[in-house]
Amino acid sequence: MPSLAQAAETLAGAELASASRPNIVLILADDLGYSDTAPYGSEVKTPTISALAEQGLSFTNYHTAANCAPSRAMLLTGIDNHLAGVPNIIEMLAPEQRAHAHYQGVLGDNVVTVATLLESAGYHTYMAGKWHLGSASNKLPISRGFEQTVTMADSGADNWDQRPYLPLYDQANWFANGERFQLPEDFYSSRFLIDKTIEFIDSNLQDGQPFFAYVPFMAVHVPVQAPREYIERYEGVYDKGWDVLRDERRERAIELGVVPPTANMVSMTTTKNWALLSDERKRYESKRMAVYAGMIEAMDFNIGRLVDYLKIQGQYDNTIFIFTSDNGSEASGPDNPTSLVNSAGTGNMGYHVNYEGLGEKGSYNSISASFASASVSPLAFYKFYAGEGGIRVPLIIAGMPLQLQQGLTRAFAWATDITPTILSFAGVELPGPRYAGRPVLPITGKDLSPVLMGESDRIYADHETVGYELTGHAVLFQGDYKIVVNQPPAGDGQWRLYNIVTDPGETDDLSAQQPQRFQEMLSGYETYKRENRVLSLPPGYSQMRQLFSNALQERYGANITVMILALIVLLPFFIFYRARKHRS
Known part of the structure; x- marks a missing residue:
């Protein structure tokens, strides 16, 4: 990082970008639960994210897709993921679905990314992190509007080495500017991604053009891994178990105003009885969560390095930060990773699951559904499901250039709203029906600026709807209400109605009390399915x-x-x- 003297020399010789053309940094955590950061009720130390929350506006009612690629497609295009070509991650699409052009699991050519639009408007555009929207040469981010990139193309990978995290892949597919890339020997994902982001920004800082930096972290996707010094800070913190942690986070979220005092919680069927575990199992489970917390703090620390760099370079006051997650907490970690069956699976991939060294290089760590229920507290369900715990995530927008509002907002917001909001910040118009000589779909997301500037307390009118579907898990939002169906194994396949403003924990099904609203919203969901070309699942799909x-x-x-x-x-x-x- 440059010294203060070097920074002063840089500022003396370079013209600062105009406040009407701010820099924009979009930070995307991976599988981060609703209450995993301090501003949303966590015990995890996240001073950088907390500082952004204090300086900006935190959305408590922001939603996204329940798994990564669909979220990223909406986030970067402002268009429903089904129409953008990403109804699901490519790894889970059935052959019957992939017979349809819009069900390929990669970003379609019928959409324009926010990076493309910003680059055309004179922005430098950078990306360092996970992509997962296509690995063919014409689908990588270097071909979708990003000027400089280093990217991991798959659903995940190891955080310490260039190796795959699942037998699904024969290698970890990293690319730099479209070419295969070899990671450095001292690689740790969160540190490396910020190193590259700073390197990219620094390469063009002298020309005075604004930049857009997209930093999609690998934290806290499995394998959950962190440097030892971060893990040690949380050893013993989780010895009381997941139920206590879930309750503590709910209380803090209420105190912070993140959820109302009326926010009750359901008990998930996938949450085990902590009291029945042996002392050895409790010790191991506590360590798993300590690694998870350490990975979050390590991410926060490295975000802080980027903030410090921008301050030294005199760019911080002209930068808008957007921090969010691609979906709720991942709950598919095994209940007992050290069992014969589970340790054999990770052992076949060359990983160990030993208590000593858990989370460090060579280990494979995750959290189970039980601690994931605390990660999303006080919400219900997790990644892949349409319950609030799977699709409601943090969203913090902060920055000095536009004098944004500070505090909390309960205004409903959706993943497709990020692109039009960024374009509004940059003064860039939405694309027309054709772009670069080809037809493109219109952006359907809404600009959040009126809420951010304090001009309105909501963007969506009471009559407007937003729909969503993933492998039969489905939602329709309207006003303060939501109808939702969660499929087995954690769900029961039944539609329900909730007021998610007063009851974010989805504890009080209102479908029998408000039958007219319920039926009208079910009809609205059918309209969403038809307009967004949602396909039915093949029989027996899992x-x-x-x-x-x-x-x-x-x-x-x-x-x-x-x-x-x-x-x-x-x-x-x-x-x-x-x-x-x-x-x-």
Whole structure:
């Protein structure tokens, strides 16, 4: 990082960008739960994120898709993910669905990214982090509006080494400006991604043009890993278990005003009885969560490095920061990673799950559904599900250039709103029906500026609806209300109606009390499905079964010998999934 003297020399020789053309930094955490940061009720130390929350506006009613690629598609285009080509992650799409052009799991050519629009308007555009919207040369971010990139193309990867985290992949696919890239030996994902972001910004700082930097972290996606010094800060913090933590976070969220005092909680069927665990199991579970917390703090620390760099360079006061997550907490970690079946699965990939060294290089860590219920407190459900815990996440927007409002807002906001809001900050018009010689879909998200500037307390009128679907889990929002259906194994396949402003924990089903509203919203969801070309699931579809099937087909084709070998590797993961489904 440059010294203060070097910074002074830089400022003396360079013209600062005009406040009407602010820099924009979009920071995306991966699988971060609703209450995983201090401004939303967490015990985890996140001073950088907390400072942004104090200086800006925190949305307590912001929603996104329940898994990563659909969220990223909406976030970067302002268009519903089904129409943008990403109804689900590519790894879970059924062959019957992929027969349709808009169900490919990669970003379609019928949409324009916010990076493309900003680059055309004179912005430098940078990306460092996870992409997961296509790995073909014409689908990588270097071909979708980003001027300089270093990106991990897959759903996830190791945070310490260039290695895959699932047998789904034969390698960790990292690219730099469209070319395959070898990670440095001292790699740790959160540190490396900020190093590259600073490097990109610094490369063009002298020309005075504003920049857009997109930083999609790998934290806290599995494998959950962190430097030892961060893990040690949380050892012992979680010894009381997930139920106590879930209650404590709810109380803090109420005190902070993040949720109303009326926010009650349901007990998830996937949450185990902490009291029945042996002392050894409690110790191990507490360590798993300590690693998770350490990974969050490590991310926050590295965001702070970027903030410090911008301050030294005199760019901080002309930068708008957007911090959010792609979906709620990941809950598919096994209940007992050290069991014979589970340790065999990770062992076959070359990982260990030992208590000593958990989260460090060479280890494979995750949190189970039980601690994930605390991660999303006081909400219900998790990643992949349409309950609030799967789709309601933090959103903080802060920055000096436009004198944004400070505090909290309960205004409903949706993932497609981020792109039009960024374009509004930059003074860039929305694209027309054609862009760069081809037809493109219109942006359907809304500019959040009226709420951010204090001109309005909401963007969506009471009659307006927003729909969403992922593998049969579905939602329609209207005003303060939401209808939702969550499929098995954690859900029951029944539609319900909730007031998610007064009851964010989804504890009081209003469908029988307000039958007219319920029926009208069900009708509204059918309209959403039709207008956004949502396809029905093939009979017997299962996310995990499709994942295994696609993995075998993609990697091994019709080669029976290697398919059998692959099944030996994948079997422990499938056994765990089937066991959880049977128990629930």
